[in-house]
Amino acid sequence: MISKTPIPPYxxxxxxxxxxxxxxxxxxxxxxIEQLVINQDGYLGHESVRNGLGxxxxxxxxxxxxKAWKSNSDHQIAQKLGKKDWYKHFKVRICKVEHDxxxxxxxx
Amino acid sequence: MISKTPIPPYxxxxxxxxxxxxxxxxxxxxxxIEQLVINQDGYLGHESVRNGLGxxxxxxxxxxxxKAWKSNSDHQIAQKLGKKDWYKHFKVRICKVEHDxxxxxxxx
Numbered sequence: 240m241i242s243k244t245p246i247p248p249y250x251x252x253x254x255x256x257x258x259x260x261x262x263x264x265x266x267x268x269x270x271x272i273e274q275l276v277i278n279q280d281g282y283l284g285h286e287s288v289r290n291g292l293g294x295x296x297x298x299x300x301x302x303x304x305x306k307a308w309k310s311n312s313d314h315q316i317a318q319k320l321g322k323k324d325w326y327k328h329f330k331v332r333i334c335k336v337e338h339d340x341x342x343x344x345x346x347x
Numbered sequence: 348m349i350s351k352t353p354i355p356p357y358x359x360x361x362x363x364x365x366x367x368x369x370x371x372x373x374x375x376x377x378x379x380i381e382q383l384v385i386n387q388d389g390y391l392g393h394e395s396v397r398n399g400l401g402x403x404x405x406x407x408x409x410x411x412x413x414k415a416w417k418s419n420s421d422h423q424i425a426q427k428l429g430k431k432d433w434y435k436h437f438k439v440r441i442c443k444v445e446h447d448x449x450x451x452x453x454x455x
Contacts, residue, residue, distance in 0.1 A: 240400050241363050241438050251361060251442055253404055255349050255394050259452075286363050290398040292348050296361055302445075322450055330349050330449045334359055334442035341438045342430055344367075 242284025242298055247336045249283060250299040256329035257292060265325045268317050279308050298336070305333060350392025350406055355444045357391060358407040364437035365400060373433045376425050387416050406444070413441060 258265065276282055276297065281304025285297040299305045308314060321329075366373065384390055384405065389412025393405040407413045416422060429437075 240365060241436055244440075247440075251359075251440065253359060253361065253444075255404070257348060286400060286402060288396045288398045288400050288402050290396045292394065292396050294394060294396050294402045294404065296363070296402065296404075326450060326452070328349055328449075328451045331447060332352075332355075332359065332444045333446040334444045336361075336440045336442045338441040339439060341436075342434060343436045344434070 240286070241341075242286055244283050244298045244336070244339070247339055249336050250302060250305060251334045251336050252297045252299065252305055253332040253334060254295045254297070254329065255292065255332075256295075257327045258325055259327045262325040264320070268320065272314065272317050275311065275313055276308065279311070280304055281307070302333070348394070349449075350394055352391050352406045352444070352447070355447055357444050358410060358413060359442045359444050360405045360407065360413055361440040361442060362403045362405070362437065363400065363440075364403075365435045366433055367435045370433040372428070376428065380422060380425050383419065383421055384416065387419070388412055389415070410441070 276285065281300035283298035283300060285295060287293070287295040299308075309318075384393065389408035391406035391408060393403060395401070395403040407416075417426075
């Protein structure tokens with residue numbers, strides 16, 4: 240659920256998106272892409288939620304790893320279909336994670 | 348929905364969280380905090396979704412603006428209550444947004 244990421248610095252891709260009214264084939268492609276990304280070099284984890292607005296944050300060792308994933312041929316197909324058929328609006332933000340901290344209750 | 352942020356660089360706080368089974372008073376405090384944050388110096392926008400996992404990303408002009416918000420006295424009260432009563436687990440990641448790009452259909 241919440242990714243176990245290493246001590247910073249590392250990188251994050253914040254992908255915020257809104258789907259069209261119809262998005263046939265999107266869920267199937269999401270499952271395929273999720274299986275691909277977790278085996279990608281430099282992948283550290285991801286967190287994803289949708290409730291109208293969708294936010295997916297993926298974590299990476301380096302900018303080079305992010306670039307390699309963006310260029311992955313299957314991912315390229317998904318990106319093209321995303322623009323053609325699925326997304327009404329999206330924004331991608333590439334970030335360097337400089338600090339982090341975590342809270343975990345030990346009783347619940 | 349998707350924040351209109353300026354040309355990078357700017358900063359992002361990725362707040363990923365899981366609530367306890369009970370979280371009395373949380374929604375009321377969220378509304379108060381949301382009204383406070385949008386008037387904070389250096390605040391640029393935020394995006395928030397919950398569906399089991401919660402992800403809220405807020406955007407800021409500078410690290411100093413993030414620090415000032417973290418120190419805000421009402422926000423400090425919310426942070427204490429959050430640890431005591433509401434959150435089972437959370438992680439905060441402070442990031443520098445280095446690049447971004449956007450897609451918006453013009454037909455839909």
